[in-house]
Amino acid sequence: EVQLVESGGGLVQAGGSLRLSCAASGFTFSSYAMSWARQAPGKGLEWVSGIYGDGTTTYADSVKGRFTISRDNSKNTVFLQMNSLKPEDTALYYCAKVPLGRLPYEYDYWGQGTQVTVSS
Secondary structure (H helix, E strand, O other): OOEEEEEOOEEEEOOOOEEEEEEEEOOOHHHOOEEEEEEOOOOOEEEEEEEOOOOOEEEOOOOOOOEEEEEEOOOOEEEEEEOOOOHHHOEEEEEEEOOOOOOOOOOOEEOOOEEEEEEO
16 A cells, blocks of 8 residues: 655745655655645645656756755655745645656655645
8 A cells, every 4th residue: 555654844934944754655666756746725736846766856947946855765755855935835745656657747646745834
């Protein structure tokens, strides 16, 4: 059974930083691309960033230069380092698994999410 468990969210002031973690289990983690997505109140799901098994990364324009995605295949964990946070980054952040051969914004499993709130 695929399980994705996010952690690390919280309340931070604008300009601050947070590091999200996602512990994965139930599949061969190193073989799959992983992504982070977010959903702000009243809005749809927005893809944020993806990382392939070989470490290749990709980002949405809205977070490029501020967020860094990484993974530790030995610990089946993917991270999202978020710097220079803005109030518009406030959202529920999800970790998602990407099926083989699909694009980073095409998920088949995601976790319960971790809340990030950025105050102005």
